Amino acid sequence: MKFDQPATTNPIDQLKVVGKPTDRIEGPLKVSGAAPYAYERRDVAPSPAYGCVIGATIGKGKIQSMDLGPARRAPGVITIVTAQNAGPVGKGAFNTAKLIGGPDIDHYHQAIAVVVAETFEQARAAAQLVRVNYVRTAGEFDLSKAKDGAKAPKQLTGGPPDSALGDFDGAFAAAAVKVDSTYTTPDHAHAMMEPHATIAAWKGDELTLWTSNQMIDWGRGEIAKILGMPKTKVRLISPFIGGGFGGKLFIRADAVLAALGARAAGRPVKIALQRPLMINNTTHRPATIQRVRLGATRDGKITAIGHESWSGDLPGGKPDGAVHQTRMLYAADNRMTATRLAVLDLPEANAMRAPGEATGHMALEVAIDELAEGLGMDPVELRIRNDTQVVPDAAGAPPKPFSQRQLVECLRTGAERFGWARRNPQPGQARDGRWLVGMGVAAAYRGAPTMKSAARVRLNGRGLVIVETDMTDIGTGTYTIIAQTAAEMMGVPLASVRVSLGDSDYPVSAGSGGQWGAASSTAGVFAACMKLRQAVAEKLGFDPDKAVFADGRVSAGRKAAPLADAARDGELVGEDAIEFGDLSKRYQHATFGAHFVEVGIDPYTAEVRVRRMLAVCAAGRILNPKAARNQVIGAMTMGVGSALMEELVVDKGQGFFVNHDLASYEVPVHADIPHQEVIFLDETDPTTSPMKAKGVGELGICGVSAAVANAIYNAAGVRVREYPITLDKLLAGMPAVA
Template sequence: MSSTTATLRMNAKQGLNRADHAPQGLIGAPLDRKEGPLKVSGRAPYAYEHHPANVAFGYLVTATIARGKVNGYDFDAALAVPGVVAVIDAGKRTTTQAANTSSNPEQGNDHVTHYGQPLLMVVADTFEAAREAAAKVRVDYAPEEGGRFVLAEEAPKAKTPGYPFFNKANMNTGDFDGAFATAPVQVDATYTTPSQIHAAMEPHAATASWDEAEGKLTIHASYQMIGNVAAQLAKVLGIKADKIHLMSPYVGGGFGSKLGLNPESVMAAVAARALKRPVKIAITRQQLFGISGRRSDSIQRIRLGAEADGRILAIAHESLVSNRDGETFYEPAGISTPTLYAGENRLVSHRQAAMDLMISVSMRAPGEAIGMLALESAMDELAHTLGLDPVELRLRNEPDTDPQAGTPFSTRKLAKCLTQGAEAFGWAERKPQPGARREGDWLVGLGVAALSRNNYLSTSSARVRLTPAGTAEIETDHTDIGTGTYTILAQVAGDVLGLPMDAIEVRLGDSTLPKSSGSGGSWGAASGASSVLVAAEALIEQIAKRLGVEADQLTFKDGQVITGNRTMPLADAVGPEPLEAEGTIQSGAVQLTHTQVAYGAVFAEVAVNAVTGEIRVRRLDATLAAGRILNPKTARSQVLGGLIWGMSGALMEEAALDERRGVFVNHDLAEYHVPVNADAPAIDVTFLEEDDRYANPLGVKGIGELGICGSGAAIANAVFNATGVRVRDFPITLDKLLDGLPD
């Protein structure tokens, strides 16, 4: 078998390639999900659905205090339950959710740092026996007083966090204090957001078994970044990473909670080794609210100083967020503020308070999801104060270059998103005076917000193999978390190699395959697809060499290779042995020379019942510019999810905290409110044509998280336009509206 490698580092803007003039016509087509039939028929196995012979079932014992020491345990009643095999104490290896960058994801179970912390695991022959026995484990606690549960401006030990990935989230240029103090028009508002929980449909789960002779662990688990998690797990278990075979081909949602190592994998692996039999565990929905991580709560102060014509003179976004002691990750609420609007005098800062709650981790659109909720609400307040149309205010503050770095934007179509979106939505019909439009008992309002999400590229590799049968195989440890990865990778390979979709097999989510970027940060599609492009082009070079021609003399279409007057089946060009190439994409100098951001504008119409305060979102229209769209159907699906999630954060999503005990009390999907079908409004999504070759060779930008970055603010602004009530403490629930509703 002939094999080669190729690497592309993004040090310069890329030109056209075979994915641009491919006659197969797959890229840009709204194709159905390649793995869709497996999922809807129940044939796509998730982590907990693997059933090795003689498997045992685990169930976690979790802490029922928020802070204190563990003096000891009493297992007698638990071990007496029929079918119980053992109580597993993993010692220091017990871990809560770990950030994907954590080099030492260990915690131990002799000291409790938050309610719900994993302590032990009961293993039994049946799930029911394990659950019953876990409830009978007695823990002798020595509780400590003074738990830190509530985020407040006077939070003790609040400090400026350091997390290199978010180095663009802070800035201090010009003279903000002086410019704000002398600005003719000022807005000074504080917005608060609660902790939020990922609440993925698939719970965190793992099925582990050991090959004792080889000392090798095979584990099926639910993760977004296979390579990083395998390395973390290897360190915790004290073995080499190549002794772990981690598989996660199907993930039923993660949203950031499955980026790093989770306790179910550690406990299942430890138990399976100790018992010499496979062990599986799924964390219950209620337990996830103390284990899986959370989006930090926040207190955000926005100050805007402007001229009477709306030109911003001074802008400040100061955020206080929280995490567990010792964690460097922080919620970068102000990460879009440095680049979104013009203004010479700027201040963006973050402080982090240590709390006795479970770890704060990435949650879909970390930073922008709650930061844009505050910033875009403040922009609406400024527009109202000025008596200026909110769309026009944003247009008047378009920067020519990145206000933070001074670099040019790779592409920037925010203004076009605003103007084209406004026309399509019927924004001109908006009544500027709040409460001016009424339909019976319903007050109707319109709102707008910008969408902004920084664009990233992460190192990613993929192997593409051409078989003697003239088919292609794509292999990478990349994951598909419901975003359509199986489909778009095949679309890119099919266009470059001239193959139909049914001639391409895609294998994902396996730690033995080339390491990818994984799914997170909205970089998965661009990074993974670019690595497939690099590999496919390397394969064409191999074929050209075999045929004795230059690669640019070859055309690939419908399983045929065309050169000059010759046409042959791709299988003949490949020959009797497979050809393969491993392609790698890496970020480079263009990440520094050009600011890369995906943009959009979202318009919302809401109706608020003047008697009850009930809020109904009637419609959402989003216009986005996010680079080249590989698949409009999967892209639209991602945007729909983001817009609805933004609605969720604005109107209902809140992890309700018992401030006495440090426990989230609405710990299931009955009481942790997220939108259901009946809540979803009519949604229209429009993609502007865009192609950003500074981002990657395909011109793609991340889109999975863009929809959430501002949509909640559009809804909040529409509520104000409908009622005249400005709620700054999210979510906006009816009790916060009732006293201010018009008679």
């Protein structure tokens, strides 16, 4: 189904099932431990061998020699695979560094071998016996040093890396009120709870991987490329995924080494990356240095807006897109953005939840707070004053409109609900007992991309509707919103729908990434259901254009029949893909939000406690408010992490992330997070998809950290521009304790 005209009224608009806060249909499996994750597929691989991955212990250099002898002789060891004995192993198109290193080592903890043994304990013990001699070479691990040599990347998410409109330099120089601030954000880890894990099994030249991956079809192609085999001989199965956040967009070492290990061992092999290996072995969100310059008139009209960002990656890598939102959020006639990429020899930088916008808001939305202070203007009002309904960065006429843009409504609704009027604009004045209390706000922008997505929907003689698509559920609620979509389309209760996901034998979906999953994959199911409705109507001899599907029955005029009757002679199948035309070129598809945060700060220790959080989101039709709310509170939680604690500490001498486990890479825990509130504004966007939906999972993190930082400033009067805002950075500037 081509989607190239705005949607008109369709069966989804009935909203009998879609739009309801339905419990997750896979919930009972998850809460009882019955949902099978990749490493747990005893049903398909009853007696696998176990692989233990060995990571390089230098940041850059070469393997001089490897002594595998003692490990090979260790009890239970079946085989050891290294780059030397693995046969040809290619590099995936999505990988910057190859997944098995040697002799050249590109980064610390790059996998260099897998020890395969009868048991986990034996594999782990034998891995300790492998002796490796390295020749270390000098590398660059310090972004602040590499910054001046950073180059313009070829492109930034498909477009030119830099943008310019009007005369930024002139307007900034002439501005009555200015901000010129530099912010730093550290490297971040996805730190999803389930380690990257795979069971690999060969049957002749066919390979099946039970793995944990967000993008099944990408992964299938990548395995084929890496192992030099036809894509048709690779099958990926990933029905349950223990978190991804972008860290499981790509094939990683667990999948490749399990495949190689299984081939060498002649039996299925399973591997879960050891937690202390994950952070340096896999990808991370890169650190940034960002300079934001804002110029405004005395009455708060922004006249100049400039955002420059530096990040680093391995040779051939990609920049962080921290300037994205600055091209979209505020009107200003004179503007520039610039992105520079340095070469660093740290582990591979890549996408993590809202790549670009997550870091970019951490700078821009604090700079706006600084401008509001300079103007003596309320930061909510300043943002409203500079709203725009067209893309402000688009050079040339006519301006490109946003299909929907309710940023002002988000800000106003949030201010009202949060009690923003009670905020004292003078920092350091509000107290609650001994606590210094402050409020902060930030705007949120994130694109609403859509991707081609296919599904197959089957109707059987019992009236069950079965959906099959290689789409993934990474905690996002996909199972449930797809079931809701199919139920609405076919006029059956939710209990009559079964959803099977994450298998490359199913039609290729959009996958989970970039906040495109919900809108795209449900639209694919919509398309397949339209085909099935057609088949049902024809089978029953009804006019397909007049057939009404409701309450498990199909009716047209005075004729009616149970839906199941259509499949009495055999199953009916509808299969189709949604393909998106140029509506996203005619309209800017985006989601907007406003985050409000209240913090308390201990005046003696500068300990920061988040006391209240509110997000107001405008993100198209909300397919399931319960699941969508969970996406947003989860993103708010991650935003608190990047504001207050998350930082991969770089050993700039040895070239690795020092705090590479869950004890030392601190993420928010229960005690860090208060009750959180989320409001979704009414919105349907007929230009995005027949579902009229967008996404929220990435919008939810955009701006959160800045709102926390701004609340800290309001509470204590200390402006910290180096994230995370830990108490050591606050202490020196804290107000005197009375």
